[in-house]
Amino acid sequence: MSVKKSMRSALVLAFLLFVGSISAQTVKVNVKDSQGEPIIGASVVEKDTKNGGVTDFDGNFTIKLTANKPVVVSYIGMKTKTIDAKGKSELSVVLEDDNTQLEEVVAIGYGTVRKKDLTGAVSQVNSKQIENIPVSNVSEALTGKMAGVNITTTEGSPDADVKIRVRGGGSLSQDNSPLYIVDGFEVSSISDIAPSEIETIDVLKDASSTAIYGARGANGVVIVTTKSGKEGDVQVNLNASIGWKSITKELEVLNPYEYARYQYELNSNGNSPAKVNSTANNYGNWSDLDIWRSVEGADFQDETFGRTGVQRQYNASVSGGSKDFKYSVSYAHNDENSIMERSGYRKDNINAKINTKLSKWLTFDFQARLANQRIDGLNGGTDTNESNASNSIVYNSLIYQPIQELSAMDEDEESSSATRRSPSERLRNTYKMQKRFRQDYNASLTWKPFKGWTMKTQFSYNWRFNNTDQVWATRAVSNSSYGYNGAPQAYFLEQQYKGFTNSNTVTYDNKKLFGGRDAINVMVGQEWKSTKQTDRSQVLVSYPTSFTTDQVLANVAAGIPYQNSSFIHEDDNMLSFFGRINYTMMDKYLLTFTLREDGSSKFGKGNRWGLFPSLALAWRMSDEKFLSGVNWLDNLKLRFSIGTAGNNRIPSGSLFTTYKMADATGKHPGFNEKSAEMFEHATLLYNPDLKWETTTTRNIGIDYGFFRGRLNGSIDFYWNTTKDLLMKATVPSSTGYTQQYQNFGKTSNRGIEFTLNYAAIDKKNFKLNANFNISYNKNKIDELPGGATYQTSSWGGSRVNKYTGDFYLEEGGRLGEVWGYQSAGFYTVARYDAQGNYLGGDLVLNNRNQWELAPEAARNNSSSLFGGLYPGTAKVECDANGNPIYQRLGNTIPTTTGGFGIDGQWKTKYGVFDYTVFFNYSLGNKIVNATKLGASFFAGSQKNYNVMNDYNLDNRYTWVDPNTGLNLGRPSAETVAEYGGAQGLMDRLNAMNTNASVWNPAANSTMVVVSDALENANFLRLQNVTIGYSLPKAWIKKFYANNVRIYFTGYNLLCFTKYKGYDPEVDTSSKNNPMTPGVDYAAYPKSRSYVMGINLTF
């Protein structure tokens, strides 16, 4: 909008200087748009002459007709009108919006195409949709907006992984993220691009579109085009916003009193009537436990995540240019304090672009993008020196004891109070700073030697530094993978990447084939690409124990250098040849044929080259004669495509056994008490026969537009199959390895995507647009030679018994199938009537004071999974022999996702209000609520940890007799005597637990994945509400401003879900193993945010 306006002003000014004499027939032309708003700067020209000018602020221009020809009124983005003005002195012209949907240009790789001529499945988001809503991360702006593009923000931390999946993704064990192309060049992530810089984002979904990227396009391609300068006056944009973030919810754990009561079930205090009231008890003697009711206790979730984060964004851009020289420079700054103490980030981006015409035939483009990021603080899960996630600060904020036991003496290492540190304390003792600096330089030369021929050479160079500094002060060093526990340590990592890409294309374009009936566009090209990476790291240990993290940073030399290491990665090189033919017949029949051959340095000699062809056809039915009479139909296009794309995402060193120096986390031998260097092989077994993974995509789609474009959208059906999967296959550990990359198996994704845009109200003063998209995807594992395998998400470290694995892959199955045990309550005490007849229940106390199954009770061996046989031990579904049945519990991958929303504006004489409301949703999956499961039992000997509030006294099976404080679950001989024998004790346990509905966490020392932990993860999220207000033009004219808009936005305002964890959109384990999606363990909680800001355009 602003561009148009400024151009208008410029042209008006130009015109004013140009006003000539008026003679002959004079016609006053008034130009308005369909809403009746005057169009400023519309061109009014006498046909076939140079006589004419542009309209003024009120949409008026008076033209003096000299040649007696009709008047041509035109304006960018609107349909040109030619009007006979003979004999008229005034002319009122209403210009209609050109059907922009169809004229919009879409990036398709090494070129663009009008949306109208598109043969493939492409989703687009443009700057309009992004610029009104301030977001800190591009991916955030895309969530739910595009059918078939599923975006999951895996957790709430500032550097959280954003998982983008286009049509499900075909690989099982490989990264399924799409290829990212920014301004023509591949980048590894789009998170370092300032959202304000983006012009459009196109997502290529089917092979017809992605095949031009060949090997790398199998998982879709996200093409980001940044803003460029436009011809016209200098335009200045300024934006500023400030926002506030806070945690969406806290999880409920036991309160101090409940916690003390629970701890009583764990310790042996209640074993003897004599000791129950001894003062040596950890949380006080039994009769005094009530004092904990008045104790508030620590809320570590609040201490860790409770703060209100503040985010600020500023950006400024200057652009403009002449016909031969265009420029654009923008700067963006974002900073944020996140909700977790000591975490936040800062981002500065500069993007400069120039485009200059060196001669009539030669154009030169240059772009520089600089991004400087600083990320403070920890993410969820483990952080470098922690041995597993159950030790993480995030997780401990939930389960750490809310109150201190009275005595700190304990035999157990894990629960010895000296090694336990509260999450807040650990947080204060941890420093983590990631600095990422990235520079990208692109230059291209376009040469148009003859009509229709374009030769283009593009060169890109990028240079990245990723540095990570971590320091742990004494209290955060108790479980370090480097050793040297108990004294501060530091870790510094420097990573450097350098890459270049050179691509050369020749394009032949002829729109006048067969006398203008057909058009052809042929492009052939070649590209080579190389990436180098060097890592260097340092570990220093044994700083003076009194040192704070700041002191360590200030005096790095005070530590003992433990290990320095470096690694020069092999160059990742690729050489490609490609070509594309677009043929348009009679403007109705479209054909695209694409062929690409890629050679990758990642594969061995025989398997290096992959050939990826694709073919697409489209039929613009609405242009057929038989439909030309249908008034309400203005666009109907049928598309069909088939093609292949590849995938080579395997790490280096997968082809041969190679050795490299071990790093600091390796355990080095201490010959003569000196750490000796070691050479180690790759962790995966090599495989010289690895080859390309290939995805074949078939797509049928319809683009439609009805009622003059008021209702439009598309529907697509696809069927993708991926074969020769690059799988990280499990091999028996007796090989000395646990996994190997192999090509095997076949998966498929079938799905439907539907999008609908509806301009529901299109009045002059009020507009309401509604949009809706839905996609359904079903993944299937078609072939899996070698048989089914279990995968373990290893979420609980040592807390949870991994059994065989919690995810199961099998031929005919799907990714994300969770296996485990079906919960079936808990063991109870057997009941007998006075005659000794069995009335139900499971256990009886034998004469050794141990529990055993009553002879009458059904056989049930569940207790073998949970550690011990007690009343209150969890039970699972068992077979006829009483053995637990390991079975399928659910799937963690949503089948249906999408979004819907409304937006529009309301014009008043006091200015324009605009509004956006957007929801996104996800259906059809479950999430493993491992956070809850991990806090529902006592792991091994880990006393003094809290559990979820689900296990409070109202719900759980309890052992401790509220009257006496004696522990009846693990009774001593004295306790049994106290109750007049086993029967008395059993009766008492039954009486105490008539209302018990869940197991006793104290009875379960190990845990497996049970159905209780699988929760429905369907959700509907009110993702965004924005209200904007633009000041009336009349007011702001005085300040030479074109537009002043203030706005207010809320993010993640509501989430309707049955899921009981922090947020149902979560995925903490697939970072390490993509075959274990949908686990929620120690995730950094998500936040809700409110932002207000201002946009200024001059």
Added chain:
Amino acid sequence: MKKIYSIVAFAMAALCLTSCSDFLDQKSESEQSTETTYESPYYTGLVVNKIYGLMSRDYTYSQVIPIIWGANTDTELIDGLGTGVETASERGVMNYRMSETFWARIGDWWKDYYDIIEYCNLVISGVRNSELYKSGSASDKKAMGQYLGEALTLRAMMYLDIIRMWGNVPMKFEPTQPDLSNAYLGKTDRDVIMDQLLTQLEEAIELLPWADAATNYTTERVTKGYAKALYAQIALTRAGYAIREDQESKTKLAEGYEKAPYSDDVFMTLRPSQSVREGLYKKAAVQLADIINSGRHALNPSYKDEWYQLNQLVLDKAYRENIFEVPNLHNVTGELGYTVGKRMNGITTDWGYGNSSGKLKTTATLWYSYDPADTRRDITCAVTQYQQDGENTAEKFIGNAPFGIYIGKWRPEWMSEAWLSQNKAASAKHMTGINTVRMRYAQVLLYYAECLNEVVGPDATLANAGTSMTARQALAEVHKRAFEDKSAAQTYVDNLASDKDGFREAIMQENAWELTGEGFRKFDLIRWGVLAQKIANMKKEYNEKCTTWDQYVHYKASSTNPNYVDMSTCVYDNNKTMDGYQDATWFGFADDTKKEGNTQWSTNLPRISEGLVGTTIDGTIGTPVNIAKQAVKNRYILPFTTKMIADANGALVNSYGY
């Protein structure tokens, strides 16, 4: 302009065409191929270092093998007592309560051993194919040969440990092939594997130098002496009893194997025939005699100094009693002294951060079995612990904890200054770096005594053994070292039985006195076929004797520190106090009623090792209380976990009723 552009375009195309093939052949400069690695003694040495590095991981020799694997015996108990034996951790497993689903970590141990084996395979095949080894200079050949010998020896060591825990296992002596042709291996009879190991060790013995006879070859690496001792250890294991799978039991029985007196009828406990055993004993004796004759290794005359130096992280270059120690590194690896050892209960001013040394403990029955003059008693059994008492650190008796005596072979007062200063500053566990000893000269002598006793009896010599030492003389060396009064000790040895069976008992007893807490005894008891019986005996002995034992100990403060105990002043009796002495509770009960009211007797005693010997305390072996599918007698062996089985695609199956 056009010209320039054309030139650029042509140059690009030309550059591309000429460099195409190189462009796609990329290799990391930081990675070495197999060919370059094994053509350089330096790089080969680095890979061998990795083998030692892998041996100091938690699940190998830093923690699990020395501290956990050796439990439970009659003198060594894991810290699972009473209901603790149900815990799905080493507490349950080492009380022999196991099933394939019980504790997944068993699979992690397994994995770590095969990691080491694969590295050994890579070194062995790398060196054998190395031009440098085949036709390099004499010094290169020698260096590479030593690495080959090391890898062969270490691989044999790994296999011995795996066999002893899991029985029949996959036998893989080649590097893993990328086509997985040798990945899905089934189980091989452990006797077949051990026979191969013996042959391979013969080669290794030739290649390896004696300790300190070649640069860098200290006792922190495997040397000729260790290879020989390992040879004997394997031969003795091969000759001993082991539980067998069902089908195997029948076959072996038909081959002339002998069934143990305590054996399952289906999964039989068997040992080879008399003639096979004798052959093995003779071969072992020859290797052991070589060590004895070499002069490279000897007993440290002071049992205390032997342990003191180890705790000090000092290699004993004078006697080299420790024939091979796994090279742990202070602060990084080695949990001896932390997870096992004399207890530092909580943070103390004298010793700093506390330790959690209760993972492995010994028993009051062992304490009572020692001759009071035996210096090994107070070193092995730490009946006191350090704890903070106001401003001072005090040494206190542990009280009536008959199954909770700490193993005193690792103790803070013997540890180094560097450790102490670090521990005082520490606020968390830090690794002690104490090396894990895998073979002591004392074991060599006891093995030698055993071999000779089995072949010729206690007092005869074996022709061709290379030494004229008799079994009794070998035992005497071990026994006498522990006593100040050598002649009294000699009298004890002289009075030992002169028949094979009687003398074997004496060797078993000496083994307990000498080696308790070091993780060896369990495997010796297994091959002697007496593991279950010895544990049952211990339970019976405690039950019978705890009322006869003294109830109190009286002691005086140490002359150097009034808060510490002078162990030499201890007096034991049933009086609560004694004039001029301080007093503490000891292990005895006044009468049966006192013992019956006590958790140690009523709850803990019956459940000790209940998965192997049941809950009886009368010296009979009860029905194993277990969670496996079937109850099986003498099932000391670990199950394969479900994951191990699943990963092996059917190549591995559990036996022994799991």
